[in-house]
Amino acid sequence: DAGVTQSPTHLIKTRGQQVTLRCSPKSGHDTVSWYQQALGQGPQFIFQYYEEEERQRGNFPDRFSGHQFPNYSSELNVNALLLGDSALYLCASSPGDRVTDEQFFGPGTRLTVL
Amino acid sequence: GEDVEQSLFLSVREGDSSVINCTYTDSSSTYLYWYKQEPGAGLQLLTYIFSNMDMKQDQRLTVLLNKKDKHLSLRIADTQTGDSAIYFCAETPGSSNTGKLIFGQGTTLQVKP
Numbered sequence: 001d002a003g004v005t006q007s008p009t010h011l012i013k014t015r016g017q018q019v020t021l022r023c024s025p026k027s028g029h030d031t032v033s034w035y036q037q038a039l040g041q042g043p044q045f046i047f048q049y050y051e052e053e054e055r056q057r058g059n060f061p062d063r064f065s066g067h068q069f070p071n072y073s074s075e076l077n078v079n080a081l082l083l084g085d086s087a088l089y090l091c092a093s094s095p096g097d098r099v100t101d102e103q104f105f106g107p108g109t110r111l112t113v114l
Numbered sequence: 115g116e117d118v119e120q121s122l123f124l125s126v127r128e129g130d131s132s133v134i135n136c137t138y139t140d141s142s143s144t145y146l147y148w149y150k151q152e153p154g155a156g157l158q159l160l161t162y163i164f165s166n167m168d169m170k171q172d173q174r175l176t177v178l179l180n181k182k183d184k185h186l187s188l189r190i191a192d193t194q195t196g197d198s199a200i201y202f203c204a205e206t207p208g209s210s211n212t213g214k215l216i217f218g219q220g221t222t223l224q225v226k227p
Binding site for chain 1: 118144145149154155156157158159202204206210212213214215216217218219220
């Protein structure tokens with residue numbers, strides 16, 4: 001049983017560009033959350049998707065947007081990249097959107113903005 | 115507010131016990147968690163405790179929760195070199211009805227042979 005998978009593994013972009021990161025949830029999971037982990041910091045919640053809708057959002061600007069597809073996979077889009085967007089982006093999936101649903105994390109996508 | 119604080123570094127000898135500490139500010143937190151992160155890997159859930167519990171034991175892991183002081187600790191008995199990693203404390207804030215997690219900045223555990 002494949003766990004949470006993310007692509008690409010690494011990505012290098014320049015300031016002002018746009019990027020799309022992808023996540024496939026663990027089999028049987030329908031909820032996907034995205035986190036940003038800057039170097040030396042803990043992950044910060046970006047948003048959560050359930051039933052193809054954004055359920056909750058953290059303190060991130062509108063440059064960060066997402067989408068969930070009918071097969072429950074998800075994309076994170078970041079527009080107008082800033083140097084400060086360089087981070088490890090983690091996707092987590094869970095079998096529901098309740099507080100009691102355990103989240104399983106993928107290995108992350110390392111984004112470098114030059 | 116929603117804030118989680120941890121000490122940044124802990125070094126122990128193999129076979130000793132490790133204690134990693136965490137404080138949080140949200141008195142209405144529902145669940146508190148400990149995650150482990152190894153290089154190149156995602157976060158692995160180690161254990162969690164519901165906010166109405168004081169203690170939870172799971173094999174070598176013991177979690178203690180002092181709700182009055184908003185203090186959480188993770189004790190690892192008989193620490194092994196394979197336990198070397200970054201450990202994150204996290205909470206589900208009371209204001210959230212989803213699985214949103216608030217993480218601390220992580221404690222790097224170094225285990226010396």
